[in-house]
Amino acid sequence: MTSAPAAAGTGALARYEAVIGIEIHCQLKTASKMFCACDTQIEGAEPNSHCCPVCLGLPGTLPTINKSAVEWVIATGFAIDGEVATTTRWDRKNYFYPDIPKGYQISQYQLPLVANGKLTFDTSEGPFTVRVRRAHLEEDTGRLIHEDRDGRRVSLARRSLIDFDRSGMPLMEIVTEPDIRTAEQARRYAEELRLLMRTIGASDAEMENGQMRVEANVSIRPIGREAFGTRVEVKNMNSMRAVERAIAFEIERQAELIDGGGAVHMETRGWDDPSQSTYHMRPKEEENDYRYFPEPDLPPLTTTPEWLAAIKARLPELPAVRRTRYQTEFGLSGYDASVLVNDLASTALFEGALAAGEGVPAKLLANWVTGEYMRLVKGEESGGSADPVQLAALVKLVADGAISGTNAKEVFAEHFATGRVVAAIVEARGFRQISDAGALGTAVDEVLAANPAAVADYRAGKGAAVGFLVGQVMKATRGQANAAMVQTALRERLAKTE
């Protein structure tokens, strides 16, 4: 029984340094599979309804290369500032498993499409850069489903089923150098890569449904020692939180093992979310166990400068560039720029509202997106949505003083939940603020006349009485008075009659 580490990672990291490398598999967004014409829309489909002789590995079939899958890997290469190969080759990775009908996987071993990239991201300890060793293309395997007698999915199975719909789906594997030292850096790397994939459109990268799979190679060494310790591969982390916790657990587990006089064994371990611990899955295969050799059914692939230039030109603004631009162009703080850019829906809402409303103050708009919008998305009201044109209109009303901040939040919440347009909600609720000096003056005069005690208090030096009087005016105008103007009008009048 392995005891759960008290404070994940912190104890062990006082004596040991962790060395972590991350391998991420991303399912690429293509219409058809990697080497055949089968449709990739398999979500929710009947098992084995999206396969053909090629992705079933039947004898006599030949693969053909999916051009858009290749382009997504090249685009990723540019996005991580990597080197894109001029010539690349396909290799066979041989192994037997029931979910791999050919008995081998077509992958790229010696000549990956992309090498020597890097990714920089923020952590709680400041910016951190991870070197990316390679990114290559390969095909996915089928899916095994283990069930018990009653059709419940279990690990000790009564029967196992195979769904080949996933067989031959295009996968990109991205491998880092062992640059990562903490569980948090590993999670942040995976989050930044996921954002990058979604931004350039290469993958939806949903971890929950396996479109993005994160594996970590974790070893520890005494602080100050150069040589690496024995590494353990950790799999089955199906959320970003799981990535951080699994690695922190593994660091602590290895430290306890070594401190107790034991040794770390090279193995593959799985993360078990319910028990928040890793468990032994199998001994780790060595690379030469796969007997890689060049794929005889596919020619080497050459990339022309024109083709590469066209792919590069199609890249959208990347997250790192966008964060910097939001700070320099709109005066956002580094934190606000990150919050906005790290969530694609928020970025789209912000950009859309900026484009929709001329003269909408960008900083105020950013506050609305990172504040009210994100609160509603995360809260019980989620399921609603915000229209950029309507948000622009609302922020403009707030900026012009035509509606109070408090009322604006109510308007936005109603718009978010119902989709009603902002102007109609403001009208229906009578929220348009009274900023007319004449109308306000009348209300202020009435309140002063009706509250002689408060006026006397003010004259006796109790400045707080103004707050009470403002409240009375707001009440009389059903919250529609411009509070700043009321404040000014009250002070003017009180000063005069003194």
Ligand SMILES: [Zn+2]
């Ligand atoms: Zn197929």
